[in-house]
């Protein structure tokens with residue numbers, strides 16, 4: 091019985107904000123029975139050395155992600171659109187602050 | 189269309205997808221880029237990684253035992269706090285690694301069961317006892333030191349979640365090695381008895397620590413494939429040599445000797461030569477005949493069983509809270 095209970099603990103993804111002004115960044119994952127425990131475990135596991143000022147946890151199965159196999163198709167649109175980057179425009183070379 | 193030809197169409201599509209997957213995988217490896225969990229990967233690659241990462245996780249978990257044995261007897265409050273922090277780090281390393289292995293599709297429960305049933309292996313170094321306080325120093329300096337030598341190149345392992353876990357682990361390990369070295373330094377500068385205790389500890393852990401890199405390259409048939417897959421970056425013997433070159437001056441700084449009469453600088457090679465290790469003993473410890481194999485497994489099983497009520501209580505509480513929330517939501521719907 092114990093083992094099946096343990097196995098039913100869901101997986102959580104952990105995001106840590108390392109200091110004020112920065113985004114929360116994915117740190118890793120862990121198992122926990124509920125959100126409160128997930129937060130506590132995340133604190134113990136991912137912020138033992140002042141790595142964080144804030145922690146988010148969310149159930150792993152609530153994340154939607156793009157399909158790795160359709161990478162090309164999904165992210166195709168920026169290709170051939172160099173004009174979205176400042177480096178595309180070269181004629182201003184030598185002109186200051188441009 | 190008949191059922192048979194539908195089947196064979198599906199089979200052809202599978203083979204095609206397999207071929208495209210293999211090609212993409214080979215390109216990623218050739219470019220020394222990283223494989224992510226949802227990418228196609230060869231079955232052998234997945235299997236090798238699950239074995240290696242879960243064994244690594246088990247080693248961190250079992251590896252807590254020799255040192256945890258000394259927490260209650262640490263010689264000062266400061267040393268006790270340092271040792272507790274180190275042992276807690278090792279638990280954390282185990283969890284980072286289990287998470288990485290889980291991304292390959294093997295459940296945590298399955299890995300834990302493999303460890304508890306004795307089916308899974310862990311690093312044989314942890315089947316040696318920590319007999320004295322000096323052993324805690326020797327373990328930190330030599331065992332964690334050898335682990336770092338092994339783990340730094342693994343930060344660049346082709347399987348990305350493994351590499352990311354190793355980056356975290358390596359950041360934490362350097363404190364482990366230094367605190368161990370400092371324990372030995374204090375003893376070495378202490379009374380003659382204390383110095384002797386430090387020397388004894390080094391004498392006992394030197395050989396087993398060198399064996400942590402695995403058997404000599406000629407007897408390590410899987411290494412080639414792991415290197416071709418960019419999981420392993422250096423051979424066992426290369427890593428061992430680097431480790432020896434690193435610890436010789438560190439031992440000198442301690443004022444202690446390393447128990448190897450063949451250890452000497454080789455001008456031509458630019459490396460230290462060292463003697464043959466006792467590989468019969470190594471194999472015997474792996475097979476279960478080390479001084480502490482039985483004790484380590486028994487302790488792990490007991491710890492798991494003794495923690496069962498905590499896991500059960502936490503799960504029951506979570507379930508109750510979820511049910512209450514559901515009931516409240518239902519009541520709200522009816523009320524509206």
Ligand SMILES: [Fe+2]
Nearest residue numbers: 248277278281
């Ligand atoms: Fe560790």
Ligand SMILES: [Fe+2]
Nearest residue numbers: 278332361364
């Ligand atoms: Fe360590």
